[in-house]
Amino acid sequence: MKSPPPRIVASQSPRPKIDDVAARAGVSIKTVSRVLNDEPNVRAETRARVKEAVAALNYQPDFSARSLAGRRSYMLGLLYDTVSEGYLNKLQRGILETCGELGYHLLVERCDNEDVDAGRRVSGIAARTRVDGFIVTPPLSDNADILAALDAARTPYVLVEPAYTSDATPWVDIDGVAAADMLTTRLIDLGHRRIAFIKGLESHGAALLRFDGFNAALSRAGVEVDPALVKQGDFTFATGLTIGRGLLALAERPTAVFAANDDMAAGVIAAASEVGLQVPTDLSVVGFDDSLAAEIVTPQLTTVRQPIEEMGRAAVAFLVAASRGRLEEGDGAGRHAFEIVVRKSDGPPP
Amino acid sequence: MKSPPPRIVASQSPRPKIDDVAARAGVSIKTVSRVLNDEPNVRAETRARVKEAVAALNYQPDFSARSLAGRRSYMLGLLYDTVSEGYLNKLQRGILETCGELGYHLLVERCDNEDVDAGRRVSGIAARTRVDGFIVTPPLSDNADILAALDAARTPYVLVEPAYTSDATPWVDIDGVAAADMLTTRLIDLGHRRIAFIKGLESHGAALLRFDGFNAALSRAGVEVDPALVKQGDFTFATGLTIGRGLLALAERPTAVFAANDDMAAGVIAAASEVGLQVPTDLSVVGFDDSLAAEIVTPQLTTVRQPIEEMGRAAVAFLVAASRGRLEEGDGAGRHAFEIVVRKSDGPPP
DNA sequence: CGAAGAGACGACAGCGCTGTCAAGTTGTCG
DNA sequence: CGACAACTTGACAGCGCTGTCGTCTCTTCG
Numbered sequence A, B: 001m002k003s004p005p006p007r008i009v010a011s012q013s014p015r016p017k018i019d020d021v022a023a024r025a026g027v028s029i030k031t032v033s034r035v036l037n038d039e040p041n042v043r044a045e046t047r048a049r050v051k052e053a054v055a056a057l058n059y060q061p062d063f064s065a066r067s068l069a070g071r072r073s074y075m076l077g078l079l080y081d082t083v084s085e086g087y088l089n090k091l092q093r094g095i096l097e098t099c100g101e102l103g104y105h106l107l108v109e110r111c112d113n114e115d116v117d118a119g120r121r122v123s124g125i126a127a128r129t130r131v132d133g134f135i136v137t138p139p140l141s142d143n144a145d146i147l148a149a150l151d152a153a154r155t156p157y158v159l160v161e162p163a164y165t166s167d168a169t170p171w172v173d174i175d176g177v178a179a180a181d182m183l184t185t186r187l188i189d190l191g192h193r194r195i196a197f198i199k200g201l202e203s204h205g206a207a208l209l210r211f212d213g214f215n216a217a218l219s220r221a222g223v224e225v226d227p228a229l230v231k232q233g234d235f236t237f238a239t240g241l242t243i244g245r246g247l248l249a250l251a252e253r254p255t256a257v258f259a260a261n262d263d264m265a266a267g268v269i270a271a272a273s274e275v276g277l278q279v280p281t282d283l284s285v286v287g288f289d290d291s292l293a294a295e296i297v298t299p300q301l302t303t304v305r306q307p308i309e310e311m312g313r314a315a316v317a318f319l320v321a322a323s324r325g326r327l328e329e330g331d332g333a334g335r336h337a338f339e340i341v342v343r344k345s346d347g348p349p350p
Numbered sequence C: 001c002g003a004a005g006a007g008a009c010g011a012c013a014g015c016g017c018t019g020t021c022a023a024g025t026t027g028t029c030g
Numbered sequence D: 001c002g003a004c005a006a007c008t009t010g011a012c013a014g015c016g017c018t019g020t021c022g023t024c025t026c027t028t029c030g
Helices: A018-025 A029-036 A044-057 A063-069 A082-102 A118-129 A144-153 A176-189 A205-220 A237-249 A262-274 A292-296 A308-323 B018-025 B029-036 B044-057 B063-069 B082-102 B118-129 B144-153 B176-189 B205-220 B237-249 B262-274 B292-296 B308-323
Strands: A075-080 A105-110 A133-136 A157-160 A171-174 A195-199 A230-232 A256-259 A284-286 A303-305 A334-336 A339-341 B075-080 B105-110 B133-136 B157-160 B171-174 B195-199 B230-232 B256-259 B284-286 B303-305 B334-336 B339-341
Touching (some): A018 A044, A063 B063, A075 A082, A075 A308, A082 A105, A082 B082, A118 A144, A133 A144, A157 A308, A171 A308, A176 A195, A176 A303, A176 A339, A195 A205, A195 A237, A195 A262, A230 A237, A237 B292, A292 B237, A292 B292, B018 B029, B029 B044, B075 B082, B075 B308, B082 B105, B105 B118, B118 B144, B133 B308, B176 B205, B176 B256, B176 B303, B176 B339, B195 B237, B195 B262, B230 B237, B308 B334
Parallel strands (some): A075 A105, A075 A133, A133 A157, A157 A171, A195 A230, B075 B105, B133 B157, B195 B230
16 A cells, blocks of 8 residues: 655635725725626726736635525526436536536435425425526426426426426427437338337336337338337336346247337347347347447447437526526527437347 | 426415514524524423424525525535546435435536646635535545645545545545455456456546555466556546457457456457457456446446445535534444455356 | 716625524522 | 522624615716
8 A cells, every 4th residue: 555645735814705805906895796796887997906806815706695695596406316317427517517617506406206295305405505597307307296396486497308398498308209200210211010119217208208209100101019019117227128038038029129218228138138139130229318328238229319418508508597687599498409329239120 | 299287386475584483483583593403402392382383484494594604504515527427326326315314415516637727626616615525536536636625625525435545534435455356366266367457547546456456366366467468448438348359359368357447347348249259258357336337238247346325325424424513433434345246247267 | 068877886784594692591409 | 598500592793795776987968
C-alpha cells in the first residue's frame, strides 16, 4: 500500500457576502444584486467595477438566501422511477451538462410510481424545496396524481415521453409510434410475418405507444397479429429471458421478436442461445432505446435510438427559460428525432 | 390516440408558514421550531399540540429559510464522473432511499476528473449550496484537488472506494485487493497460468487496487506475469473489445482474462465470439462490479459483487449522523463485504 | 432653456426560519 | 417552607439575499 498524496488545506477566510462586494465596488448591495442577476439599468462602468470586485473576492451568491428572498432557486428537480433507470444515466448527463452551463443545480428524487402517496410526496418536495421546475421521466410522466400535485404546486415541469401530450403541458419526446412502426416495417420488409411483441409495463405510456406503432405497421401490411405472440414484460432482462423461452418453445414459434426495450431484447437473445438458435439466422430480435445492453449483447442489437441526452438538455433549457420570464416560441420542449440503429440482430426469416 | 385522463387541480391555498402553526397551537414560533427539530425541553403535551397543528395544516418547513437561518440544509451532494456511471444507478438508488427515510434531499453534480478546475467547481458548489455533506465517487474520490477543496470548505464528505484510506477521512468501500486476489486465485486453481489483466483508468485508484490484488495472487502462486498480457483499458465495452481482439491475436494467447470491470469483460467476450472462440471452453473471462452487463452477456459473467446500494446508504447515514452533532463509533462509513459471483464465463483452461 | 421622461442607484423591508438569551414556571432538597 | 436548580417558553435579532419604491441625475425636445 502506498501512502496517500499530500493534501494542502487552504486557510479559511470567511466567505464573502454581498456587502463585501458592495463595499469594495463602492456601490450599494442592490446594485451588486442587479449586476449578478443581469438586470438592466446599471451603467456599463459600474457594472464592470462590480464584476471586478466579484472576481477579486471570488464571491459566490448564497443559494438559500437567494431563493428565500427571490422567486428563483436556481434548482431543478428530477423525478424518476426505478423502471427508468436505464434511461437515467444519459438523461441525467444531459440535464447536468445544461444545468452547469446555466448555473443551475439538480435535485434528484426517486418516486415509486405504484406508491399511492406519490402525489403527496411530490407536492411535499415542491413545497419545501422551491425548485424552479421539475423534469418528470416515464412512467411518472403519465401518473395523474403526480401531475395534479405539480399543477397544484404551480411549479413548472417538463414531461419526458408522456403517453399523451397536450399544448398545456410542456414535454420532450420522440415519435414513439412512428419509430416502432418503422422498425416493425423493417421486419416485415425482411420477410417476417410471425412477429412477437414483448410489451413494457402497462403503466408506462411510452411503451404503449410502441405497441401502437407495432400494430399499425402490421395492419397496414395486412399481417394479422397472433395474440399468442404478444406478451407482457416489465422491461427487465429477466422477463425478456423468461418470455423468450416461452416464445421459442411454441409449436409455431415467431421468426422475429420486437421487445419494447433493449434489456428485454437481450433476454430474448439469451433465451435463443440457450436452445441453440442463432440470431439473426434462426430468429430476429429488435429492441428499443439503444441502451448499453444493445451494444454489449452478441449479436449487437438493432434498435431505436432516442437522443436522450439531448432531450435532457432541452428540458432544462425550457425550464430555465420559463423561470426567466417569457420563453420564445417552441423554445426547448418538443419532439426530437429518433434513429433506427441497424446492427446485427435482425435479418431475413429462416 | 386516446384522450388524456382527467386531471383535478386543487384550488391553491397559501402555503402555511411557521407562524400559522404557532397560532393554531397557541405557542410561539420558536416552540414550533423546537418540535420540528426534535429539540429537548418541550413538554409532551405542548409537543403533541404542535404536532397536531402541523398535521392539520399540512405544514412543511421551507428548506431555504431553514438552511439560511440554521446550520443544516438537509441536503447532500453527490459528486461523480462519467466513468462511474455504471455505478451510479445503484449507488444513487441506495442514497436516495436513505435520504428519503431521513428527510434529506440529494443534489447531484457531475464533475470531470480531468478538468483542472474540478477543485474550484467543488468549492463553488459547497459555498453556494450549503449542502450538509458530499458523497464522492471514484475516480473523484482520489482527486487531490477536490479533496482539498472539500477540506477547505469544511464540508463533511464520504469517499466511495478511495485508493487510500485514512482515519481522517470517512469512506465506504470493499477490500478491492482481496476481492481481486480471490478471483485471480480462483482462476489459478482452475489451472490457468497465462492470465491477462485489463486495467481500468490510471486515475481510478480503486482499479489500481484490483490490479494489486491480481499481482498478489499470481506471485503467491509463483506464476510470473507476462507484461504482454497486461493492458490498459478505460472501463468501456469498446476498449474491452479492442484489447480482447489484440490479446486473442497473440501467438501465445492467454487462457483467461481478468478485466477490471464488467463492461470491458463483456468486450472481451464479444472479441472471443468474433474469432469463434467459446467462452469458457476456449477462454475464461472474469470481470468486476456485477453490473447489468454481467448478467446480460452470454455466457453470464463471473465477477465480484460490491454492495453498492448498501454503501450508498451507509454513506448517507454517516453524513447525516455527522451533521447531527456527534456520531457513534463506526457509525455508517467503513468497509463492506464483497462477494464472488460465480457464473458461466470461467472454467478450466483448454 | 425649462419641463418631462427615462435611466441609475440606494434605502429599507422583508423572505421564513433558527440561535441566543432572558424570563417565567415547576421541581427538589435540606 | 425557602432557596436554588432544572425545565419551559417566548422575544427578538439576524441568516444573505431580492423586491419595491423613492431619489437623483441625465437626456431629450418643444
